[in-house]
Amino acid sequence: MKPPKRLQSLIEEGLIDTVVRQLMSGKEAMVFVVRCGDETRCAKVYKEATHRSFRQAVDYTENRKVKNTRQARAMAKGTRFGRQAQEEAWQSAEVDALYRLAAAGVRVPKPYNFCDGVLLMELVADENGDAAPRLNDVVFTPEEARAHHATLLVEVVRMLAAGVVHGDLSEFNILLSESGPVIIDLPQAVDAAGNNHAQRMLLRDVGNLRDFFGQSAPDLLKTQYGPEIWDLYQRGALQPDTPLTGRFASKSGPVDVSSVIREIDDAKDEESARRLRQQHAAP
16 A cells, blocks of 8 residues: 555655555554564554543643653643643653563563654564454453453553553453453553552553453452552552452541542543444444
8 A cells, every 4th residue: 555654754764664554543543554574563653632631631641751841831831832742742651651561571562663653563463463353342251251351460460560550451452462462552551650540540440351351251340459459559569470369358438529529520531432432443
């Protein structure tokens, strides 16, 4: 196919040879299958992220580092330069998270390069060498659901041990490769220690996994892995190989009403986002 303009610079730089086909197009980015020598890879071409609400962006970008104080002031004021800087920071967050998590042994696509708003990375493939499907496109037996759920809990723990929370983990951004689940889409990844919303996001990520796989294996719906994982992390007792039980006894105490209201609002936002993803995923 004719190379898109955004990929032309990568061809000129010798980073890719040819563009095979478009793999998907979403509000955030377009993904293309490309050839690099003897290898087939994918190129994620970022779009301007105009679909994220301001509150969501603030939650995800809290305490993210920027290049300088001028950039930080511009981002805070919402100037044209600031919006551009914010978008660059959003894209860089995924690139940084991929390199960080790949180095920690987390099951994510291997990143190769980031150039002109294009992320070049491994193409996650199924047993036939084709692009791997998303979890929401696959039907599982109870045994398969439990096995994949256990695998992904290990990956969530590895991510947290590396200081990262995905922030939007669900069946829509996990691919089922020949060797098992692979986690994708990390521009909203947050620093576990530096973001005040990290706990809520971690609990939501693990809850999404529980709810999805619980459709095939209902016994998973009774588990409490999210609170258990975060409690171990807070106590400094979480390691990549820490055994989990799925049980957690919450401590009683005064109810933070504002926090409860925030959780309700976040649940509504997440449900709206889930419906949008389902619409885009529909053939």
